[in-house]
Amino acid sequence: xxxxxxxxxxxxxxxxxxxxxxxxxxxxxxxxxxxxxxxxxxxxxxxxxxxxxxxxxxxxxxxxxxxxxxxxxxxxxxxxxxxxxxxxxxxxxxxxxxxxxxxxxxxxxxxxxxxxxxxxxxxxxxxxxxxxxxxxxxxxxxxxxxxxxxxxxxxxxxxxxxxxxxxxxxxxxxx
Numbered sequence: 001x002x003x004x005x006x007x008x009x010x011x012x013x014x015x016x017x018x019x020x021x022x023x024x025x026x027x028x029x030x031x032x033x034x035x036x037x038x039x040x041x042x043x044x045x046x047x048x049x050x051x052x053x054x055x056x057x058x059x060x061x062x063x064x065x066x067x068x069x070x071x072x073x074x075x076x077x078x079x080x081x082x083x084x085x086x087x088x089x090x091x092x093x094x095x096x097x098x099x100x101x102x103x104x105x106x107x108x109x110x111x112x113x114x115x116x117x118x119x120x121x122x123x124x125x126x127x128x129x130x131x132x133x134x135x136x137x138x139x140x141x142x143x144x145x146x147x148x149x150x151x152x153x154x155x156x157x158x159x160x161x162x163x164x165x166x167x168x169x170x171x172x173x174x175x
Contacts, residue, residue, distance in 0.1 A: 081174060088167050095163060099156055106149055113146075 001009075 081170075085170060085174075088163075088170060092163060092167065095160060099160060102152070102156060106153065109149065
């Protein structure tokens with residue numbers, strides 16, 4: 001290779017290197033612009049994250065307060081439920097005792113009515129002709145008494161049934 005060819009190659013190489021340097025400078029400027037843009041966007045994202053964290057902290061604080069209130073409410077409800085359950089048990093015991101007394105009174109009443117009926121029947125046999133009108137009145141009164149007793153027993157049975165249902169619902173809620 002001659003010196004002239006070497007110079008031309010050197011010039012050509014210098015031109016090529018200048019082009020590469022220009023391209024490198026263009027790329028460097030482009031990346032600087034992109035980096036500045038990304039820096040702004042990253043700053044916005046960072047600010048958004050900070051704001052989001054602050055909001056999340058406030059929400060967590062509120063949730064902690066709500067959680068505490070729910071715990072307090074649950075404690076109160078459980079205490080009230082225990083009291084209601086105790087009252088229901090006392091009421092059921094009282095109703096059972098009252099029902100037993102009513103049942104005993106009904107049995108005594110029935111026994112008395114039967115005894116009275118036997119006496120009336122004996123009198124009716126002795127004085128059948130004279131007492132026939134009176135006997136029908138007594139019989140009506142006895143039927144009325146049985147009807148009233150039956151109504152009362154039905155009412156008590158209904159009350160006991162309602163209380164049993166309420167107690168079962170309360171027990172179901174606690175389960």
